[in-house]
Amino acid sequence: MSVPAQMRSLRCQPDAKVGVETVAVPEPKDNEVLVKVKTVTLNPTDWKSAKFLGTPGYGVGCDAFGTVVKLGPKLNTQLKVGDNVAFFEMGSYHSAEKGTFSEYATTQSDTSVVVPTDFDPAQASSFGIGGFTAIQCLFTRLGLPAIPKDLSAPPALTKESPKLLVWAASTSVGQFAVQFGRLAGAHVIATASPDNHAAIKELGAQDVFDYKDESTPAKIAEKYPDLQLAVDCFSEKGSTVATANAISKKGGKVVNILPTEKAAKEARPDIEFITTLVYSFLGREFKFGGFGKFSPEQLKSDHAFLASWVAGEGSIVNNLMEKHLIKGNKIKVMSGGLDAIPEGMKFLEEGKVRMEKLAYDV
Ligand SMILES: NC(=O)c1ccc[n+]([C@@H]2O[C@H](COP(=O)([O-])OP(=O)(O)OC[C@H]3O[C@@H](n4cnc5c(N)ncnc54)[C@H](OP(=O)(O)O)[C@@H]3O)[C@@H](O)[C@H]2O)c1
Known part of the structure; x- marks a missing residue:
């Protein structure tokens, strides 16, 4: 699959703001895959992280659903180009390249759940953080x-x-x-x-x-x-x-x-x-405003635990999705793509979103 050199991406800006920029498409490293993001859903952590912890230039957003377009050099799963996946990432504060409110995003192969083709993309995206x-x-x-x-x-x-x-x-x-x-x-x-x-x-x-x-x-x-x-x-x-x-x-x-x-x-x-704090499931060291401290051993065991639930076809979560034993959150489909997401983040900050997830096609 051909991948462009550049993409549109919602990034943190000075003064706790967010805005769409054109940036380089990230390269998948080690056990990572590059995902062409189709749909994203919003969480309270998106506005909180961008407002209180955001570093200018860092990608915003945690949840996503999309299609794998490139594999990293050291995958520890059988994930393939063309697989549809749902995952979450550390938006706004961990590194410049993380953040899912972008046309492309990298994430670890073993913390991504393979999504059956008949599963709704927005519902799949909502599995990430929630x-x-x-x-x-x-x-x-x-x-x-x-x-x-x-x-x-x-x-x-x-x-x-x-x-x-x-x-x-x-x-x-x-x-x-x-x-x-x-x-x-x-x-x-x-x-x-x-x-x-x-x-x-x-x-x-x-x-x-x-x-x-x-x-x-x-x-x-x-x-x-x-x-x-x-x-x-x-x-x-x-x-x-x-x-x-x-x-x-x-x-x-x-x-x-x-x-x-x-x-x-x-x-x-x-x-x-x-x-x-769900971020420990990614197994990486992180600082989240002093809330939730995890030892290296805990991070390792949390990462292994999530992988044991989501990695690969036939995982626990993949099976529940296949058999429609579980569904994602109630979805409200929003228009306007990446450019409209800052307004959606504001709705969450103002407490205007009840029992539904705002979903945007990227
Ligand atoms: N530690 C972590 O890893 C982690 C992960 C995810 C989220 N969070 C945090 O957890 C919180 C919830 O996030 P979320 O995305 O799951 O929530 P959400 O979907 O934004 O929650 C909306 C719901 O909150 C309920 N609510 C509002 N005021 C309430 C109150 N005083 N008591 C009880 N329920 C109330 C409402 O229920 P009704 O409609 O029934 O009134 C509303 O539908 C946020 O603060 C978020 O930042 C933490």
């Missing part, structure tokens, strides 16, 4: 049993099924956490605004409560006295205190995706709070 964060929270941090590679239907629920609380299930991470939790055989209890309850149940939650109702933690604790595992998919404005107060008197584990609120640790010293 889906992989949910996998990290549930399976590496809370220790839910892995989903078998050949799963063909959600496992039956029994009295012994582990219970999992997904707080803020309408978030991108939450929509995936509900689905992966159910597919791992957990009895999923969730919270969301009432107008999203039906959609969250459709994703696999058994029971949904309103997070705005102050009595929700007590109601959950009373109805599910053995609930010991939770993921707080919002992780601010008191949501971790509420999540923790729903957990059993016997204690348990709560995973946060922003720094753990002090008040939560004070309210429930018997609970283990784990803060996590």
Whole structure:
């Protein structure tokens, strides 16, 4: 496949701004592939990283779906030119060449999921940050049993099924956490605004409560006295205190995706709070505003874990996509391509995006 020398790319600019530039197409190194990006989806981290950590000239954007057009010299997977993949990258702060809001992007072959041809590109793109964060929270941090590679239907629920609380299930991470939790055989209890309850149940939650109702933690604790595992998919404005107060008197584990609120640790010293950051799944050393520090050993094992879930045809996630056992986030298709993305990032910053992902064709 012929690849041009230059491409259009959304880059960080001085004064925390972003803008489209024409830059060189990056070369895939070592275990990387070069992807012709078709569709990207937006995450809160896009505006936060560009605004607070962005280095002028660095590429913006994390999620992407596209087609492999060139292979690096040392691939450790069977990924081929022509394969469709979904992946995430470290936009805005890690290196000039990373950032998916570009016509081409490089990424590691073993952290990219092969996407079946009948899977919607925008839905596939949404797996990047949202889906992989949910996998990290549930399976590496809370220790839910892995989903078998050949799963063909959600496992039956029994009295012994582990219970999992997904707080803020309408978030991108939450929509995936509900689905992966159910597919791992957990009895999923969730919270969301009432107008999203039906959609969250459709994703696999058994029971949904309103997070705005102050009595929700007590109601959950009373109805599910053995609930010991939770993921707080919002992780601010008191949501971790509420999540923790729903957990059993016997204690348990709560995973946060922003720094753990002090008040939560004070309210429930018997609970283990784990803060996590999906970027560790790429296995590279990084600094993300002092939030989430990972040892070299942890980075190595997180990278290997993600690869064991996504790398190659027949991976756990590829199988779930093939059998349509999992879907991406609810999508809102946006027009205007790369030039319109800064406006979309602003919508997210202003809190105007609810239970949907903004998707742009590049
Ligand atoms: N650590 C990591 O690796 C990681 C990864 C991904 C995201 N994050 C962070 O996690 C947060 C969520 O990201 P996301 O992309 O998943 O979310 P998102 O899709 O932008 O979340 C939108 C949803 O948030 C819910 N929400 C709004 N206010 C809430 C509140 N006070 N309590 C509970 N839910 C509330 C709304 O639910 P309703 O519509 O039901 O009201 C809304 O639909 C962001 O801060 C993001 O930066 C961290």
